[in-house]
Amino acid sequence: xxxxGVAVIRITGPKSSEAVTKIAGLKLPLQPRYAxxxxxxxxxxxxxLDKGLVIWFPGPRSFTGEDSCEFQIHGGTAIISAVxxxxxxxxxxxxxxxxxxxxxxxxxxxxxxTEVEGxxxxxxxxxxxxxxxxxxxxxxxxxxLYNTWRETLIRVVAHVEAYIDFSEDENIExxxxxxxxxxxxxxxxxxxxxxxxxRCGERLREGVRTVIVGEPNVGQRPAAIVTPIAGTxxxxxxxxxxxxxxxxxxxxxxxxxxxxxxxxxxxxxxRAHKYAHSADLVILVLDATKYIAWTNQVxxxxxxxxxxxxxxxxxxxxxxxxxxxxxxxxxxxxxxxxAKKCLIIVNKSDLVQETxxxxxxxxxxxxxxxxxxxxxxxxxxxxxxxxxxLAQLCGNPSRENPCLTQARHRHxxxxxxxxxxxxxxxxxxxxxxxxxxxxxxKALRHLGKITGHVNTExxxxxxxxxxxxx
Numbered sequence: 001x002x003x004x005g006v007a008v009i010r011i012t013g014p015k016s017s018e019a020v021t022k023i024a025g026l027k028l029p030l031q032p033r034y035a036x037x038x039x040x041x042x043x044x045x046x047x048x049l050d051k052g053l054v055i056w057f058p059g060p061r062s063f064t065g066e067d068s069c070e071f072q073i074h075g076g077t078a079i080i081s082a083v084x085x086x087x088x089x090x091x092x093x094x095x096x097x098x099x100x101x102x103x104x105x106x107x108x109x110x111x112x113x114t115e116v117e118g119x120x121x122x123x124x125x126x127x128x129x130x131x132x133x134x135x136x137x138x139x140x141x142x143x144x145l146y147n148t149w150r151e152t153l154i155r156v157v158a159h160v161e162a163y164i165d166f167s168e169d170e171n172i173e174x175x176x177x178x179x180x181x182x183x184x185x186x187x188x189x190x191x192x193x194x195x196x197x198x199r200c201g202e203r204l205r206e207g208v209r210t211v212i213v214g215e216p217n218v219g220q221r222p223a224a225i226v227t228p229i230a231g232t233x234x235x236x237x238x239x240x241x242x243x244x245x246x247x248x249x250x251x252x253x254x255x256x257x258x259x260x261x262x263x264x265x266x267x268x269x270x271r272a273h274k275y276a277h278s279a280d281l282v283i284l285v286l287d288a289t290k291y292i293a294w295t296n297q298v299x300x301x302x303x304x305x306x307x308x309x310x311x312x313x314x315x316x317x318x319x320x321x322x323x324x325x326x327x328x329x330x331x332x333x334x335x336x337x338x339a340k341k342c343l344i345i346v347n348k349s350d351l352v353q354e355t356x357x358x359x360x361x362x363x364x365x366x367x368x369x370x371x372x373x374x375x376x377x378x379x380x381x382x383x384x385x386x387x388x389x390l391a392q393l394c395g396n397p398s399r400e401n402p403c404l405t406q407a408r409h410r411h412x413x414x415x416x417x418x419x420x421x422x423x424x425x426x427x428x429x430x431x432x433x434x435x436x437x438x439x440x441x442k443a444l445r446h447l448g449k450i451t452g453h454v455n456t457e458x459x460x461x462x463x464x465x466x467x468x469x470x
Contacts, residue, residue: 004075009083012068012101015092020056020069023086030056040071042086049082050074064101065108106452113452114142117406121205128245133204133397133405141402142409145194146450152187153444156180160437181427184420184440191417194404200395201403202410203280207240207247208393211276214285215314216255218347236271244387246394251275256314273315280393282319282342286310288352288370303361303368307344341389344368345382350375412446419443 011019020026024038035053042049052073062068073079087093097103102119105111111119118137125131159176203209237252253272260266276282286307294309295302311317319342344365349358350372358370362381369385371378397403404410419442426436 003077007073007075007080009071009073009080009087010068010101011070011087011093012062012064012066012096012104013092014067015090016067016069017056018090019071019087019093020054022090023083024054024071026054026056030058032056032058032061035072040073040083040086042082043089049086050079060108063110064104065110066104112140112143112147114146114409114450115140118142121405126240127242127247129204129394130247133201133403136397136399136402137405141399142405143451145402146447147453149187149190150444150447150451150453152183153440153447156183156187157437157440157444160433160440164433164437177427181424184423188417188420191413191420195410195413195417197395197403198393199404200393201397201405202407204247204394204397204403205405207249208281208390209249209251209275209279210281210283211251211253211272211279212283212285213253213256213272213276213314213316214347215257215287215310218255218285218287235268236275243383243390246387246390248281248386248390251279256316258313258315276316277318280341281389282316283345284311284316284319284342285345285347288346288348288358291346292352292354292357303365341393342367343385343389346370347373349377409450412450416443416446419446 017028017030020030021028022043023040024036025041026036026038033055035055037051038054039051040049040054041047050073052071055070055072057063057068057070059066059068071083073083084095088095102111102116106113106116115138118134118139121134122131122138125134159180163176235254239250239252241248241250253275254265254268256269256272260269284307291303291306294306311319344367346358346361346368349355349370352358361368362370367385369378369382371382395403404413419439423436423439423443426432426439
């Protein structure tokens with residue numbers, strides 16, 4: 001810990017009241033959630049350590065679900081050390097392990113795993129959009145969605161188990177398996193829709209992987225040493241930046257060219273291509289002076305041909321569909337699930353006298369930005385374009401439409417969907433209903449792993465409650 005104006009020391013557990021009585025001098029019973037200004041003293045020497053606020057949080061109405069208290073003291077390192085040392089003199093007190101308070105809250109049922117992950121993301125959020133998404137998740141929007149699906153599966157499993165065990169006793173409705181089929185199909189559709197989100201939530205959480213590619217010396221690089229000598233940039237250098245509240249992981253790569261004999265430069269070019277293959281957004285930088293030299297008059301199709309030739313020369317055919325299928329209108333695609341996006345920067349506009357040519361192409365194509373890295377002319381337009389692309393790639397998380405944020409969630413939901421598909425394979429007319437029920441239980445376990453709830457007792461509760469068996 002370092003210096004600060006106010007430091008907060010939290011204590012949780014069955015002996016928390018001892019900290020309040022023996023160090024703060026408060027008497028039982030303690031008034032909940034009431035701030036008292038107290039002199040904090042060493043429990044053995046009775047020496048005064050500091051004067052601060054003391055708050056008592058009795059369980060279960062506390063963050064951890066246990067009796068807890070909080071000391072708000074001055075933030076000097078000596079004061080913090082003295083208070084922590086005094087607490088360690090009390091029997092049974094020890095420093096908390098990393099994340100232990102949240103772990104205790106989870107075990108007490110105050111938070112599930114998705115809410116814990118949301119809280120961690122909220123702490124580490126660096127942009128406004130990340131903060132909003134993490135806050136929604138920490139408040140339980142994903143938890144509510146997954147628990148709704150889990151409750152559906154619990155009822156479905158209970159119905160199938162009851163059908164297997166009690167159908168001969170005529171205690172089960174005749175159409176119970178038809179109801180199960182409808183419920184499972186609806187659940188599968190909902191999970192499939194949730195999975196086909198284009199990884200918007202994961203991108204927003206981790207940052208949109210963006211790569212700048214172009215031939216050597218096509219423009220000023222943002223994060224690497226630059227010289228007029230081709231091949232100066234050799235490796236991929238990443239920086240994290242905030243564009244309009246959206247996180248971007250921007251990668252600077254080696255200039256692309258063919259016929260390279262230098263082994264190190266060849267490796268740099270190979271790494272640039274590898275990064276571009278996996279990037280969410282590709283920024284293709286072209287030389288404005290070379291474009292003007294390539295054509296004497298401007299027409300949309302001619303600029304398209306220039307881009308095609310550039311893409312071919314740089315061996316960037318894998319981004320070609322997004323690079324030169326340019327929109328002739330100002331609107332952009334709204335589906336974040338679309339293919340890799342490409343933004344084209346025509347750099348060195350300050351060296352072009354025929355500026356009308358660059359204005360024409362920027363008006364014809366919505367993903368082309370004329371720019372001068374030297375004079376910074378065009379940067380406001382570039383930032384606007386980047387923000388539009390990032391907004392599409394990250395989506396707009398809301399309470400009504402929560403997004404997947406973790407690869408772990410996607411893995412378990414995919415396995416859950418696979419188990420539900422296997423259920424129908426086993427539940428055909430001549431199929432084995434016992435094996436089908438096993439697939440439903442597997443699907444339920446996969447859903448439970450997302451939130452941290454895996455409990456067979458709930459299935460029994462539904463069986464006896466809904467069918468009044470026994």
